[in-house]
Amino acid sequence: ERSLQRADAFLQRSLVTEAVSAEDEAARKLDPGVNGRKSLRSLQQERREQAERSVLVSCGSTTERKFLKFLSRHGDVSKCFFYESYGVYAVVEFSGRDGVASLLEAASIPSASHEATLPFKSRLLSFRTLGAGGPAAPAGLKLQPQTAVPINELIQRLSRQDSIDQQVSSLVEAYQLTEENIRLRFLVCSLLKDVAAAYFPECSVKPFGSSVNGFGKLGCDLDMFLDLDGLSGLDVKPPKSGPSLEFQMKRASSERAVTQSVLSVVGECVDQFAPGCVGVQKILNARCPLVRFAHQPSGFQCDLTANNRVAMKSTELLYLFGELDPRVRALVFTVRCWARAHGVTSSIPGAWISNFSLTVMVLFFLQRRSPALLPTLDRLRELAGPADRSVLDGSDCSFTSDFGRIGPGTNTETAEQLLVAFFDFYSSFPFSRASISIRKGREQSKPEVAPLHIQNPFETSLNVSKNVNASQLDRFVALCQESSWLLQQRETVTPGGGNAPAPWGLAALLQPSQVAGIKTRKRRRTEPASQRIKSLLESLKNQNHQKKS
Ligand code: CTP
Ligand code: MG
Numbered sequence: 001e002r003s004l005q006r007a008d009a010f011l012q013r014s015l016v017t018e019a020v021s022a023e024d025e026a027a028r029k030l031d032p033g034v035n036g037r038k039s040l041r042s043l044q045q046e047r048r049e050q051a052e053r054s055v056l057v058s059c060g061s062t063t064e065r066k067f068l069k070f071l072s073r074h075g076d077v078s079k080c081f082f083y084e085s086y087g088v089y090a091v092v093e094f095s096g097r098d099g100v101a102s103l104l105e106a107a108s109i110p111s112a113s114h115e116a117t118l119p120f121k122s123r124l125l126s127f128r129t130l131g132a133g134g135p136a137a138p139a140g141l142k143l144q145p146q147t148a149v150p151i152n153e154l155i156q157r158l159s160r161q162d163s164i165d166q167q168v169s170s171l172v173e174a175y176q177l178t179e180e181n182i183r184l185r186f187l188v189c190s191l192l193k194d195v196a197a198a199y200f201p202e203c204s205v206k207p208f209g210s211s212v213n214g215f216g217k218l219g220c221d222l223d224m225f226l227d228l229d230g231l232s233g234l235d236v237k238p239p240k241s242g243p244s245l246e247f248q249m250k251r252a253s254s255e256r257a258v259t260q261s262v263l264s265v266v267g268e269c270v271d272q273f274a275p276g277c278v279g280v281q282k283i284l285n286a287r288c289p290l291v292r293f294a295h296q297p298s299g300f301q302c303d304l305t306a307n308n309r310v311a312m313k314s315t316e317l318l319y320l321f322g323e324l325d326p327r328v329r330a331l332v333f334t335v336r337c338w339a340r341a342h343g344v345t346s347s348i349p350g351a352w353i354s355n356f357s358l359t360v361m362v363l364f365f366l367q368r369r370s371p372a373l374l375p376t377l378d379r380l381r382e383l384a385g386p387a388d389r390s391v392l393d394g395s396d397c398s399f400t401s402d403f404g405r406i407g408p409g410t411n412t413e414t415a416e417q418l419l420v421a422f423f424d425f426y427s428s429f430p431f432s433r434a435s436i437s438i439r440k441g442r443e444q445s446k447p448e449v450a451p452l453h454i455q456n457p458f459e460t461s462l463n464v465s466k467n468v469n470a471s472q473l474d475r476f477v478a479l480c481q482e483s484s485w486l487l488q489q490r491e492t493v494t495p496g497g498g499n500a501p502a503p504w505g506l507a508a509l510l511q512p513s514q515v516a517g518i519k520t521r522k523r524r525r526t527e528p529a530s531q532r533i534k535s536l537l538e539s540l541k542n543q544n545h546q547k548k549s
Contacts (some may be wrong), residue, residue: 006072010080039401040213044206051184051190053078055100055123056297062129070127074106075099081139081180085299090127091184102221120273122194124297139161143179144535146299149217151341151510158507164416164487167506172333175217185211188298189224195274196266202230205304208315215332222295224279226266226306259307260284265495266304267291277302310458313390313397317457320399321363321374324406328374332362334506335422338483340511344476348447349518351469353452353476360438360454360464365425367441373411373418376441377457380406395458399492419506423484431473435463452524483509 059067059082073075073094079093090371094100100123107125110117149157154174158167177185185207193205198382210216240247252258263284270293271280280293288311291304305311306404322329339345339358346352366373380399383406400406413421434443435453439460448454448463451470456462495504503511 006068006076006445009075010068010072035085037403040316043402044212047182047186048190048204048206050079050093051186053095053097053181054091054098054187054190055103055125056184056187056191057090057092058124058126058297059088059090059130059141060127062127066129071099074102079183081144081183083144083180083184085146085148086296088141089297091180091187093183110349118273120195120198120275122275123191124275144178144216146181146184147176148175151337154337154502155503155507155510158505158510159501161505164419164505165414166532168330168334168415168419171337171506172330175221175333175337176329177211177218181218182211184298185222185300187427188222188295188300188302191276192224192270192304194275195249195269196226197271198269199265200226200228200231203228206312208312210355211371213315213318214329215318215336215355217333217336218320222298222300222302223311224302224304225308225312226262226304227305228262255307256289260289262306263289263291263304266306269500270304309392312394313392313458315455316401317377317380317399318359318363320380320401320403323403325373325409327413327415327418328363328366331366331418331422332359334415334419335362338509339476342479342512344472349467351467352472353465353468355450355470357454357465360457361426361436362422363438364436364441364454365422366389367438368425369411369418369421371410372441373409373413374441375406375409377439378441381439392458392512395460402536408421420487422486423480423487427481429475431477458495 064080064082067090068077068080071080073093074100076095076098077092078095082088082089082090094103103119103125104123106483107121110126148154154171157174158170161167162171167500189205189207193203196203196205204227205329206225206227207222208225210220211222222223233249236492252261264282267282270277270291275298276295277293278296280291283290283292288305288308293302293304294300295302322332336345336355339353339355344353345355345358363374377399381396383400383402384398385400385402385405388398388400388402430443431452433446435446435455437444437460438457439455444455447461450463450466450468451473452465452468454464456464495501
């Protein structure tokens with residue numbers, strides 16, 4: 001009876017919290033400068049702590065009330081939501097860790113009459129209602145979407161907006177990670193931490209990259225960082241005088257060798273024991289060694305790395321830029337979506353521009369506006385306080401994390417103006433001689449030959465876009481030219497009316513076929529550049545002949 005009351009109280013409360021969070025959101029929109037701007041580190045801390053109190057449950061057939069009644073026997077549930085990924089799952093957060101402990105205590109080992117089970121218990125569970133004779137499909141569960149709307153649906157949605165600015169905010173709204181998706185990402189990291197803790201009890205697993213930098217799209221991969229700082233021998237303090245003890249530890253030839261050993265055993269453990277993790281690949285010889293796998297219950301493609309603290313820093317930096325002004329995220333989302341729609345970026349690694357490179361290009365463009373919309377990284381370093389100082393692997397990674405110190409800028413351009421200006425900017429950018437540097441906020445001369453040179457913000461001798469070849473860069477530039485032209489045509493910038501309005505403005509820009517003269521990647525492969533130049537020369541020759549004759 002008590003657990004039933006608790007379940008009902010939870011359902012009541014969740015209605016109230018929904019209303020309150022809608023209010024918070026409204027307040028944040030009214031005053032984006034003050035509310036809700038926490039540093040990424042404190043946000044992460046909070047999320048990690050929530051995730052530790054959570055479990056992931058495959059629900060089978062049940063109702064929310066029945067499910068919550070069962071859970072409430074073990075403790076107060078502070079958050080619960082459902083989603084679908086190879087079946088229906090629930091993320092359940094208890095208000096204290098004892099709730100999780102009690103739940104795990106009560107869970108049983110599955111019977112395996114023909115097979116054997118691997119002896120590893122985790123917070124990934126299955127809710128069984130044997131003999132209950134409940135409905136075959138989960139009755140009336142409200143499922144939270146964990147994937148982005150398909151591009152065609154997005155185009156339709158955008159076509160119904162009245163201005164390009166509205167189209168841009170609608171795109172961000174549709175693609176950004178939801179509160180639930182972010183919770184699920186932290187929970188998967190927390191589950192992975194339990195696996196790694198089999199070897200390294202003091203470790204933590206932190207998400208980085210687009211899962212947390214504010215630029216993630218629903219469905220993006222989950223980049224995870226296995227943090228062993230507590231055990232690493234970095235920052236060791238010299239012993240005080242008098243007797244002391246130290247651990248005897250094995251030594252390896254380099255930090256890299258240590259990272260490879262650590263990831264090798266953790267990868268093996270994920271492969272052999274971690275429920276839900278499939279397709280485990282250990283890619284230990286990459287510049288940044290990693291373990292890649294799919295986490296089936298969440299549907300996330302995961303990359304687990306260790307010892308890349310600089311990537312953590314660049315995540316913090318991108319987050320800071322994204323929070324400084326809503327137009328930053330608006331433009332980054334729009335450009336990323338545009339690039340994906342035209343095959344400028346791809347989910348497969350290759351010679352194309354990566355989302356990370358593209359984001360840095362947008363940030364650079366915003367630093368180059370007059371007046372600048374974003375400060376340079378050097379400026380952020382000048383503003384750094386003592387707590388912000390950080391030198392990693394010999395690179396100065398200091399920059400302020402205090403929004404208050406940065407102050408508002410004076411740029412008042414609209415998202416639409418910025419989008420047009422972005423395409424113009426890169427339509428005529430001197431890629432052949434200039435390198436893009438968000439540290440300096442101005443073009444630098446290229447230190448090495450590469451079609452596209454984007455200086456890594458922290459490891460400044462590295463080129464973030466080393467992989468990009470000349471033809472991919474050409475395609476990007478040609479598409480920028482086409483898009484700038486298209487956006488300035490009257491018919492594409494005029495909202496259409498009716499029930500199914502024709503794609504206009506940004507929606508027209510996302511339609512692959514609308515970008516005239518730019519062939520899709522597939523077409524292009526069948527007709528190499530040399531072929532196109534040949535036919536161009538051929539036609540010029542013909543014209544000359546005609547003129548002469
Ligand atoms: N990173 C980096 N240098 C690179 C590539 C990546 O520092 N050349 C860091 C960045 O902090 C980046 C993170 O690693 O955000 C994750 O890389 P990746 O998954 O490639 O990019 P995301 O920003 O996560 O974008 P996506 O949505 O495409 O995953
Ligand atoms: Mg990523």
